[in-house]
């Protein structure tokens with residue numbers, strides 16, 4: 001591995017590398033979006049190229065689709081694949097029940113559809129994403145552009161009486177223009193600070209006309225692989241309640257993605 005990587009990137013890489021252990025020949029695999037998921041896609045690309053791994057990937061964004069193609073992974077749309085064996089994706093926050101906040105990269109809609117269509121979802125993350133209670137990370141809510149300011153006001157009003165600490169939302173920007181998702185929508189980032197009941201909040205938000213989806217993933221994630229910069233990896237499985245700790249050793253070789261052994 002390149003020694004230029006920051007500790008956080010090393011941690012993300014190790015999480016991604018460990019998660020490839022769950023990928024088997026013949027699987028249809030949902031490919032997440034973001035910097036941690038990008039490591040996964042690169043590791044899988046290497047396994048396709050060097051080890052003859054035979055998988056199809058279903059990307060959760062245009063960005064991931066481009067990367068997957070570049071590293072030689074055969075990709076299908078979700079409509080072509082229909083159901084997936086496994087999705088591996090990053091997260092902005094995960095709590096002790098493996099409920100998540102996602103959408104920091106703006107791909108929450110496709111990510112949620114793909115994860116829900118999967119037999120199993122595994123989150124890969126560094127330890128900084130772990131929280132006791134969700135909500136410090138602003139919750140992304142995807143809304144259609146038509147009437148977004150009305151939707152914003154409505155969403156803030158719908159939060160009254162719910163178990164959250166803040167109600168302010170901001171339109172996500174890309175320079176001077178609104179950030180536009182792959183589906184052509186906008187994103188409101190909700191500064192809730194603390195989310196007491198993620199399931200209730202998710203249901204309420206999705207009732208607002210104009211809201212397409214929110215970044216809360218409740219009861220979707222099965223396991224989290226947590227990477228540390230020193231090569232330590234921890235796997236927590238919510239279904240069987242196990243936690244497994246291991247270590248990935250680095251062996252110096254030329255290729256950035258071929259230099260890992262466990």
Ligand SMILES: O=C(CO)[C@H](O)[C@H](O)COP(=O)(O)O
Nearest residue numbers: 034035036090103104105107
């Ligand atoms: O939900 C996401 C994109 O919509 C990402 O998975 C999330 O933002 C984590 O990103 P990163 O791995 O870069 O920290």
